[in-house]
Amino acid sequence: MGGGPRAATLSGIAVGRAQALTFVALGGLVGLGAFLRLTRLAQVQPAFGSGFELQVITAVVVGGTDIFGGRGTVLGSVLGALIVAVISPALVYLEQHTHLSSEVQPAIQGLLILAVVLVDHWRRRAELADE
Secondary structure (H helix, E strand, O other), X not given: OOOOHHHHHXXXXXXXXXXXXXXXXXXXXXXXXHHHHHHHXXXXXXXXXXXXXXXXXXXXXXXXXXXXXXXXXXXXXXXXXXHHHHHHHHHHHHHHHHOOOOOHHHXXXXXXXXXXXXXXXXXXXXXXXXX
């Protein structure tokens, strides 16, 4: 549906149904994740997962999804998640061996998001100038 639910409706997509199915699938995946965590650690904490928002946003933006909506692929998001999954342990390693503070990791993730957004902005500007 992207950022234009009206256009999706005019294209014949049942927007309400698609949104409901998306939320049902998301709820099922969250339940599956909670179950897998329970089987691994034998406990569930209600606040588990809070603080992961920045990592998720970083992964999706690095994967090529436009932060303002409308463009992006699942494959790009998966690749972005893999990149963030490699960067995070590297930052923890650097933190342990160079005595960096733990506040550096979110700052680096924020800088990575900023860099990707700026590159995307410059790329869009170049595309518009070519037209």
